[in-house]
Amino acid sequence: MSTQRGNVNRTRPPKHKNVTAFKNNLHDPSKKIKVLNSLEFSNVCLKCKSILEWKVKYKKYKAIKAAKTCVKCNQKSVKEAYHTMCEKCAAEDKVCPKCGKDKEDTNPDTDTPSVSVKFNELVLEKSKATNQESSDESYDRESSSEYDHDSESLISSSDCDTMAVNKRPK
Known part of the structure; x- marks a missing residue:
């Protein structure tokens, strides 16, 4: 039910779908x-x-x-x-x-760009910056993962237990 407390998920599709757009002269062609x-x-x-x-x-x-x-x-x-x-x-x-x-x-004839144009420019700049950062991070991740895999050695479960015991506060 839509009025049930805490029920935010709808489980059925809408009863009436807007298949056609509203026409103001459909029923009254005066x-x-x-x-x-x-x-x-x-x-x-x-x-x-x-x-x-x-x-x-x-x-x-x-x-x-x-x-x-x-x-x-x-x-x-x-x-x-x-x-x-x-x-x-x-x-x-x-x-x-x-x-x-x-x-x-x-007035659209003025030289100042509208709010939507400014917003689109900011989003574009931000996406370029995040793409640059994400490509740098992925490069760091790839290089560090190669380094870790080469120097990594297998640790047995008994070694882990002794390391855990040694790290406990006294």
Whole structure:
């Protein structure tokens, strides 16, 4: 049982497997869905753009019915769903109209590499370093094992017993 205490291993496969991807126009091929699928989100940061695209893809996007109040100018001029400020105020402040953060921070055209690129470079450097160390260790192991095998002599069990007796603290 999944609620049994301490039972962390599952013994059966999942009952329902996602064989096909979700299609938001499968059961509702209306004009509204076609319009939503054709929407292109501009003037927002990359994070907000991916959030809005996810909402459209999984049929969670709810279009705005009436204009909302802008948080900067307090006018009823927000005509986009999920946005908090109007396009004019967002353009003046050079911020994302949805989250209010700087668009330059997440713009892919900037020269600074993204976090994922930096992470991939660090992983690559670390793997190169560990490969170098592991090859050095394997060489040391091979050379030491050859040395040990050549100088090694057979020790009888009685010799081991006497060595153990001699090493006991008095």
